[in-house]
Amino acid sequence: MQAANEEQAEFWSNSPSGAKWLTFEDQMDELLAPVLDLVFDRAGLQPGMRVLDIGCGTGASTVRAAEIVGETGHVLAADFSQPFLDRAGQRAAEKGLANIDLQHADVQTHSFVAVDRDAMISRFGVMFFEDTVAAFANMTRALKPGGQMTFAAWGPLNGNPWFKTPHILACARLGNPPPMDRNAPGPLAFHDHERVSGLLEQAGLTDIRVEQVPVSLRIRGTIEDCATLCTRIGPAARLITHFEGDAEDVLAIQAAIAEAFQQYVSANTVEIPALINLFQARKSK
Structure with a gap:
């Protein structure tokens, strides 16, 4: 496992930030449901298919895929995190x-059975590898000729206030973190769809397509519930951890987020616009 991948594995498996995804599983599944719907709408899974689910998280995508492919199909779900x-x-x-098997794996290097899978799917699970080309080439080896990858990644920061707004407000309270390469492994690493399409081509994939799809991320409850979630998971949460923010900092950031996101409140729901990069590619026949 490469050093950067070890860092990602440690974050998702053993850090308090990674563990919060288990604590807030229901809220995150609901928030990201439109993205999962998008993946499955484009993937076209059918009964009997053998599917590879990359970065399966706590299993929302895995269970749904297994229900679609049925008893004659199979889903292999891989993730960095054993708790997930x-x-x-x-x-x-x-x-x-x-009809599900679970694999604790660094997908960049894991020895998948070759030419075994009809399709690969992922919701936000493929942006964390030090060597993206190597990781996709490795996944491609698991696909049958003509097998299709379908995966979602966050689009540009300006199209995703779920990331941008809490980050700006947390920085205003706590200070700016060290600068980072936006293409480095992490949630927004695939924001540049042209760059990622080139990486997929280098990995040997063909018929590469990308759509930038607007969706609405929904959180049922009050604006305060939404603001609280933003300080538990996401960029504001990471900044609070980085700067060791105290309870007063957290409350101040929550109040600022609630004010900024007030424009997205509708009845008992907060609907935050998002821009998703939806990628598809095939293994050559």
């Missing part, structure tokens, strides 16, 4: 799904 995989296994068991 454990939770995904629980969700599969609760649904009585026996």
Whole structure:
């Protein structure tokens, strides 16, 4: 495993920030449901297919794929985080799904069975590799000739106030973190769709397509509930951790986010606009 991938694995498996995804699983699944719908709408999975789910998280995508492909199909779900995989296994068991296997793996280097999968899917699970070309080439080896990848990544920062606004407000309170390369492994690493399309081509994929799709991220509850979630998961949460913000800092940032996001309140729901990069590519036949 490469050093940067070790860092990502540590973050998602053992850090308090990664653990919060388990704590707030229901809220995050609801928030990101439109993105998962987009992936499945484009992926075109069918009964009997063998699917590779990359960065499966706590299993929302895995369970849905397994239900679609049915008893004659199969889903192999891979993730950095063993706690996430454990939770995904629980969700599969609760649904009585026996057509799922879970793999704790660094997808950049893991030895998948070659020419074994009809399709690969991912919701926000492929932006974390030190060597993106190597990672996609490795995934491609698992696909059958003509097999299709379909994956979602966050689009440009300006189109995603869920990221941009809490980051700006947390910086205003706590200060600016060290500058980062926006293409470095992390949630926004695939914002530049032209760059990523080039990486997919270098990895040997063909028929590369990308759509920039606007969606609405929904949080049921009050604007305060939304602001609280923003200080638990996402860029504001990372800044609070980095600067060791105290309870007063957290409350101040929450209040600022609530004011900024007031424009997105509708009835008992907060609907935040987002811009998603939806990629598709095929293994050559």
